[in-house]
Amino acid sequence: MENIHHLIQENEKGSRLDVVIASIQEDWSRSQVQQWIKEGNVTVNGNPSKANYKSVPGDEIVIEIPEPEALDVEAEEMDLDIYYEDEDVLVVNKPKGMVVHPAPGHLNGTLVNGLMAHCKDLSGINGVLRPGIVHRIDKDTSGLLMVAKNDLAHEKLVQQLVDKSVTRKYQAVVHGLIPHEYGTIDAPIGRDQKDRQSMAVVNNGKNAVTHFRVLDRFKDFSHVECELETGRTHQIRVHMKYIGFPLAGDPKYGPRKTLELGGQALHAGILGFVHPRTNEYMEYQAPLPAYFEELLTDLRNNR
Structure with missing residues (x-):
């Protein structure tokens, strides 16, 4: 169970509680937030509240995020455009219009669903809803993503992003x-x-x-x-x-x-990184999609 704390700011004064919470993270839907409130997973100043509660500056909101169940995300057969794959990493060209990973209320048809059908071994660092996902691109952006197939690869690829050494x-x-x-x-x-x-x-x-x-x-x-x-x-x-x-x-x-x-x-179009096991620099290029x-x-x- 993960707890998220949010302090109501002046600009959020009078806003509905469910609207404020849904805006904290872009992949939280309002219907999902309303469900959390209904189930008592949200408190305002230590007390359960209602979705239509009008926020007051200084209110302390605590959201308990329920652990997603392993069954939430299903493997789906997809025709993935894979540029490279070995035991540690996978490079895939995501089409425009595809969401990278599931979110509450949107559990199917994402790249992660397809990856789970393609390979059973994905790193678990980001939890059940985002296995293997090291970085994201927006739904309507196409192009290359690197995916970690184990936790060692995940940590090393994330470190390269932190160090700003990945070519994107x-x-x-x-x-x-x-x-x-x-x-x-x-x-x-x-x-x-x-x-x-x-x-x-x-x-x-x-x-x-x-x-x-x-x-x-x-x-x-x-x-x-x-x-x-x-x-x-x-x-x-x-x-x-x-x-x-x-x-x-x-x-x-x-x-x-x-x-x-x-x-x-x-x-x-271009993604380059150092392989987490061999330490060799690898770079891939995906051509522009037809619409572009x-x-x-x-x-x-x-x-």
């Missing part, structure tokens, strides 16, 4: 014409105080650094390569919006009028 290069299409060829965005990212479901550049956020270079320019858009130094939630999407060039097709961070792409034009290539062709034709 993405391609994106953004609104606007970026005037310079190269740039670095060094701006901290945390929860958006106005919208707890979104991330934003905020003063008390976590350190976040993105390097970019322009690959091509079109009439109203730029094609860029972004390299992550850190890996914050929605980092590239938040950083490119912050400098005035939001991602095309992004329903959360893009402009109101954007391209209909079924999500942001973002692809994790078609988008670039359309933009070139409409210069």
Whole structure:
């Protein structure tokens, strides 16, 4: 059983308890939170409360997260696009539209379900709902992920992420014409105080650094390569919006009028890391998905 503590802030004054809690972590659904409240897993200042309780600044919320049962996540046969696999690690190319790991209320059809059918040995460090998952990419972002097949591999791969030694290069299409060829965005990212479901550049956020270079320019858009130094939630999407060039097709961070792409034009095309057992550097490259290539062709034709 894991306990999460949350102190109600001034900007959350008057908000419903279930809304506040659902905004703490992006993979918590409101219906799941309401179930926790109903079952008595949530207290306000030490007392059970109701979902429609209006929050008061200074309220101490404690959420007891029930341990997920092993049976919660089922193996599902999927046609996975695997680039590399051995006894320790696996590199997979995730398609656009697929969620990486299950969350309460969303237990099927994720990459983890497919991985569990593909191989029985995945590290257990992240628990039942996220076996083997070392890092994530968003549902509508395509591209390469490394997966740990045992705890030793998991710890070593996570350490490389902490040390910022993993190569992670993405391609994106953004609104606007970026005037310079190269740039670095060094701006901290945390929860958006106005919208707890979104991330934003905020003063008390976590350190976040993105390097970019322009690959091509079109009439109203730029094609860029972004390299992550850190890996914050929605980092590239938040950083490119912050400098005035939001991602095309992004329903959360893009402009109101954007391209209909079924999500942001973002692809994790290059992934490189040191193998946790052999200490050899390995790098993989996944080509742009068809929709992304078609988008670039359309933009070139409409210069």
